[in-house]
Amino acid sequence: xxxxxxxxxxxxxxxxxxxxxxxxxxxRAYITRVLKILGTxxxxxxxxxxxxxxxxxxxNIASIKSLKNAYSGRYPVAYxxxxxxxxxxxxxxxxxxxxxxxxxxxxxxxxxxxxLKEAAxxxxxxxxxxxxxxxxxxxxxxxxPKPNFLLCANLACDAAQKTFYIDAVKYNIKDxxxxxxxxxxxxxxxIEYLANQIQNICEDIAxxxxxxxxxxxxSKTISLxxxxxxxxxxxxxxxxxxxxxxxxxxxLNFILPFHGLAGTEDAVKVYRSMYxxxxxxxxxxxxxxxxxxxxxxxxxxxxxxxxxxIFNVLEENNYILGFEEINYVYWPxxxxxxxxxxxxxxxxxxxLNGSIDNRICxxxxxxxxxNIDGAILFSHWxxxxxxxxxxxxxxxxxxxxxxxLILDGDCLNKNNSSEGQMLTRLQGFIEIxxxxxx
Numbered sequence: 001x002x003x004x005x006x007x008x009x010x011x012x013x014x015x016x017x018x019x020x021x022x023x024x025x026x027x028r029a030y031i032t033r034v035l036k037i038l039g040t041x042x043x044x045x046x047x048x049x050x051x052x053x054x055x056x057x058x059x060n061i062a063s064i065k066s067l068k069n070a071y072s073g074r075y076p077v078a079y080x081x082x083x084x085x086x087x088x089x090x091x092x093x094x095x096x097x098x099x100x101x102x103x104x105x106x107x108x109x110x111x112x113x114x115x116l117k118e119a120a121x122x123x124x125x126x127x128x129x130x131x132x133x134x135x136x137x138x139x140x141x142x143x144x145p146k147p148n149f150l151l152c153a154n155l156a157c158d159a160a161q162k163t164f165y166i167d168a169v170k171y172n173i174k175d176x177x178x179x180x181x182x183x184x185x186x187x188x189x190x191i192e193y194l195a196n197q198i199q200n201i202c203e204d205i206a207x208x209x210x211x212x213x214x215x216x217x218x219s220k221t222i223s224l225x226x227x228x229x230x231x232x233x234x235x236x237x238x239x240x241x242x243x244x245x246x247x248x249x250x251x252l253n254f255i256l257p258f259h260g261l262a263g264t265e266d267a268v269k270v271y272r273s274m275y276x277x278x279x280x281x282x283x284x285x286x287x288x289x290x291x292x293x294x295x296x297x298x299x300x301x302x303x304x305x306x307x308x309x310i311f312n313v314l315e316e317n318n319y320i321l322g323f324e325e326i327n328y329v330y331w332p333x334x335x336x337x338x339x340x341x342x343x344x345x346x347x348x349x350x351x352l353n354g355s356i357d358n359r360i361c362x363x364x365x366x367x368x369x370x371n372i373d374g375a376i377l378f379s380h381w382x383x384x385x386x387x388x389x390x391x392x393x394x395x396x397x398x399x400x401x402x403x404x405l406i407l408d409g410d411c412l413n414k415n416n417s418s419e420g421q422m423l424t425r426l427q428g429f430i431e432i433x434x435x436x437x438x
Contacts, residue, residue: 019109026111028142032071039068053246054277062266063256067102069095070145076209077145079167080260081152081160083350084180085343087263087334088198089151091214091221092205097145098260099135100160106134107305107412115141116413124163129382130412132159139167146171149205153180156352156385176208184355186348194344202340218339221263226333228262231271233329238278240370243294243320244285246277250311251324252303258327295433296322298366300377300393301386306414313423317430323370328362356389360396367402374403374433376426381410403436405429 022031037043044061051057070077075095080086082100089096106112115137116130122140124133138144150168152160161179168177178201183190206213239251254270261267297314299321304310314320331349334342347353351362366372375397379387394404407425410416 022109023111026114026141026143028071028145031143032073032145035064035068035071038064052248055246055274056248058270058273059253059257062261062270065266066096066256066261070097076148078149078151078205079147079164081155081157081164082255082259083155083157083347083352084151084153084259085198085262085346086260087218087221087225087339087343088202090263091218091339092202092209093211093217094149094205094209096260097147098256099139099144099163100131101255101260102144103131103134103138103412104255104302104305106138110306112306112412112414115143127382129157129159129380130410130416131380132163133382134412136163136166139170147176148173149176149178149208151178151180151201153182153347155180155182155347155350157383158385159382176205178204180347182347182353184353186345186354190348191341191344194347195340198343199340215339219336222334222336222339222342224265224268225263226336228264228267228271229329229331229333231268231275232258232327235271235275235278236323236327236329238275238282239323242278242282242285243296244281245320246281250303251321251327252299255302255326293318295319295373296371298322298363298370298372298375299324300363300375301325301380301383302378302411304378304409304411304414304417306412308414308417308419309423310426313426313430319430322372323366325363325366328366330362352385356392359389360393363393364396364400367397367400372402374405374429376405376407376429378411379406379408381413381416403429403432 022034038047044064047064048057048061051060069075072095075093077097078089078092078094080089080096080098082098086096103112103115106115112130112134115134117137118140119133119137120126122136124136126133135144147167150164150173152164154161165174165177168174180194180197180201183193203213257267257270261270295318297319311321328351330351331346334346336342351359363375367375377386377390377393379390390406394406397404405425407422408417409422
């Protein structure tokens, strides 16, 4: 039995043990104690050594460090929606906390039934995205850290605007609730309008925390964001040719470092380490290119965060995720001398902003760059923005000869998903792609 296999078993046992303990002690104080212990250097080092691959290890360590900061009480905590420019939060010295992303953890911890039940008891509508419903339930159950500030944008999702305001009312910090209104088009007027909002919010938060707006800190944060972007692009370039990935790697797990850690040394470390790890794998692959018969899929939107067999079925049928929409570097290099304008450009460059044509153009580029054989759009319950464009995306890809499977399900609530039906449709999709190669 290999050492990697034994380590993987150890890491799974540690995770299962933590999961069971948190399920039995579902409160903020207990989670804070667990993170304080896990976040110590010796424990973190020992925990990291149990992972089978470097990418899995650094992702878990970076996630624990970020969570520990948010729960520690040492920093003002800022709740942030997914598509914010988190560089502004790090430059202000706040601890970011992403309720949507952490809702994914509630799925992995097996407590989604409890958080959704709590949200339902507070009259959250059942047609609301379960990421936001589960996050709302976690807030009501006092699982998440108390926020000092709440920042959200209307980019791609309207749910955070409403749930964050309810959170602000709950914690009596309505004056610390901020909404970035992102224009529909990226032009000079739109950039100036959004940049002014970002600057005004940063100045107000700095004033409320008793600090001056530190432009040197902003410049350093923007510089780190550019370094992260540099390594993410290099990593993505490797993935254009890579067929053999590290054990347990799933690109859909890297939402936190790609968004919430942008502008930090941890994000740079994550993507630089992954680049060199993947570069070695590509060198091995080039020396023995026999595994290039694998079919390559593009995954659109997110994945189910509870145990499921989707990715096992893909692996059993010799399919890999060639790329994931959420890992697409869509923004230009940022200007350290003009941080607010740069962050405005970053937000306005997102493919989910503006016309559906922007998303289609980005998807078509990914299909071409990553030699994609087929695409899967996971149609998550309640995500109106993504699901609303599904048929248009499908028709566009069909014209390019690339089949798209719209897979209806729920990323968090397994009761909203029929695994048998999903696997049947997935198997049929695989047969369609295979038949085109005969």
